Amino acid sequence: MPFLARILTTLALMSFLMTAYVHAADPTPKITVGTQEVGLSVGYLLPHRLTQDHTTKQQGVALMPSWMMTLTDPIGGSWYRGQVSLGAEMVYIQFQEPFLTHGLGFTPKIKYTFVALDRLRPYVEFAGGPFWTDLAGKIPEESSRFNFILTAGFGISYFLTNQVALNVGYRFQHISNAGTHYPNLGLNASLPFGGFSFYF
Amino acid sequence: MTRHLIHWTILGLVVLTTTTTVGCTTRWIDVTRSPTSRQELVTQSILNNERVPLVMDGFRMTQNGAPQNPSAEVERRILNTMHETRLFSTLIPFGGNVGSFGDKVVTARITFDETIDSHSGETAWKGFLIGASMFLLSPVIDLDYDYAAEANLELGRWDGQIKRYTARSAGTAHYTVFAATPTMIGELKGKVTEACLTDLIDQLTRDTNFYMASSAPLPDSPIVSVTVKTRKPLPSPASLSAVPVSTAPAP
Numbered sequence: 001m002p003f004l005a006r007i008l009t010t011l012a013l014m015s016f017l018m019t020a021y022v023h024a025a026d027p028t029p030k031i032t033v034g035t036q037e038v039g040l041s042v043g044y045l046l047p048h049r050l051t052q053d054h055t056t057k058q059q060g061v062a063l064m065p066s067w068m069m070t071l072t073d074p075i076g077g078s079w080y081r082g083q084v085s086l087g088a089e090m091v092y093i094q095f096q097e098p099f100l101t102h103g104l105g106f107t108p109k110i111k112y113t114f115v116a117l118d119r120l121r122p123y124v125e126f127a128g129g130p131f132w133t134d135l136a137g138k139i140p141e142e143s144s145r146f147n148f149i150l151t152a153g154f155g156i157s158y159f160l161t162n163q164v165a166l167n168v169g170y171r172f173q174h175i176s177n178a179g180t181h182y183p184n185l186g187l188n189a190s191l192p193f194g195g196f197s198f199y200f
Numbered sequence: 201m202t203r204h205l206i207h208w209t210i211l212g213l214v215v216l217t218t219t220t221t222v223g224c225t226t227r228w229i230d231v232t233r234s235p236t237s238r239q240e241l242v243t244q245s246i247l248n249n250e251r252v253p254l255v256m257d258g259f260r261m262t263q264n265g266a267p268q269n270p271s272a273e274v275e276r277r278i279l280n281t282m283h284e285t286r287l288f289s290t291l292i293p294f295g296g297n298v299g300s301f302g303d304k305v306v307t308a309r310i311t312f313d314e315t316i317d318s319h320s321g322e323t324a325w326k327g328f329l330i331g332a333s334m335f336l337l338s339p340v341i342d343l344d345y346d347y348a349a350e351a352n353l354e355l356g357r358w359d360g361q362i363k364r365y366t367a368r369s370a371g372t373a374h375y376t377v378f379a380a381t382p383t384m385i386g387e388l389k390g391k392v393t394e395a396c397l398t399d400l401i402d403q404l405t406r407d408t409n410f411y412m413a414s415s416a417p418l419p420d421s422p423i424v425s426v427t428v429k430t431r432k433p434l435p436s437p438a439s440l441s442a443v444p445v446s447t448a449p450a451p
Contacts (some may be wrong), residue, residue: 033345034380069380071321071327071343084320086327086377088335103417108331129334130208 006042028118029162031083035199037068041167043193048172050188055076056139060095062191065111070100074115082114082123089127091149095135103175105131105149119159125170127151131175157197165197226339227384229373231391232400238360239240244405250412251289257356258309259294264316274312274393278351281283281397282308285405303418306411309354314389315370317346338377345373347388349396355405359416364405365400 041064047057068087085132086109093103107129114122131149136142155169171193176186223446255434259275261268279291288306323343348370356362371392409415 032382034382072324073318074321084324086331108334110331
């Protein structure tokens with residue numbers, strides 16, 4: 001996994017360099033309507049074989065650049081106080097098992113970020129969109145290259161400065177072709193990830 | 201199959217670029233003034249030595265009914281607007297030294313109430329729809345952000361007479377998702393505040409004669425007194441819902 005190791009090392013180094021600015025920053029990040037966020041997340045895909053028909057142990061590195069727009073001021077007045085943001089994400093997966101193949105997708109994404117904990121901001125997110133992969137046809141679960149990818153996950157952002165946040169989280173991913181070709185068992189996977197976001 | 205995918209990718213990118221380009225240009229702001237505000241310009245002449253200083257004596261701000269830290273920016277903006285009328289000789293901000301300006305001084309107390317409604321629930325649902333449509337609906341679904349301002353100005357003349365002025369204005373920013381920026385909200389607040397202050401100053405300048413130095417003599421008593429009192433607490437939801445009503449006649 002030299003590719004993943006390189007990316008994780010780069011992220012760790014960037015976060016270390018950015019922590020130097022933490023103490024000089026304003027204590028509360030001000031995310032308002034219209035604030036945009038660009039981010040990059042990296043994770044590793046781990047397979048879930050949910051039925052006996054699922055046999056493939058697909059795994060690999062996932063790279064997810066994203067863009068989000070904050071749509072609302074904080075909603076609610078208790079622990080669930082938070083903001084809604086909408087955006088899109090590119091998903092690139094390099095399947096390293098069972099074959100070295102690739103997948104590329106584009107998913108609109110909606111995110112709810114809890115803001116009650118100041119710099120520490122948990123969030124939940126949902127995304128879905130078209131996904132192309134050449135893994136199809138080589139495994140029993142997927143018969144077509146054109147698929148859809150659905151993602152549900154949660155994570156936590158820690159704001160190093162008012163504009164930069166580190167993110168870690170977990171996603172569950174489902175890839176299938178929505179019945180356009182058979183067989184269509186679909187692939188399910190866990191995706192623990194880490195990354196950073198820049199707000200402007 | 202690969203050619204098919206490339207065609208769809210190119211088509212998708214064209215559609216996305218078109219929708220974002222169209223969407224980026226779509227935003228506008230509506231501002232509604234108070235129905236009492238007038239359009240005609242008020243102009244009066246006043247002798248220079250008839251002008252007296254204005255001293256800021258109190259400044260309070262609320263947002264959706266909740267007290268806020270007073271904003272120096274808003275205070276400065278109000279003072280600048282009053283200064284532009286040239287009605288007063290000097291304007292002294294809150295906490296400034298008033299010792300050298302004589303006895304004829306007008307004191308000002310200002311409250312500035314902001315009401316913000318970002319239509320969060322509605323915007324969240326619209327955002328969901330826009331995302332589900334792969335942003336294709338973004339040019340046709342408008343999002344709204346409401347902002348209203350109410351300024352209350354209480355001016356006390358050196359002889360103890362007090363005049364009160366109130367102005368209100370409201371505005372809505374209509375925008376598509378790709379046109380949203382924090383600057384847009386700033387523009388909305390700026391325009392609404394400007395309309396509100398214009399109305400307030402318009403009312404003030406109609407009373408120009410009331411604030412002229414010759415309009416009232418200094419009070420006979422050289423002893424100046426002030427009333428010391430506690431702040432009236434804001435009504436809590438509980439006190440709003442439970443109004444004490446006496447059914448028995450007083451003894």
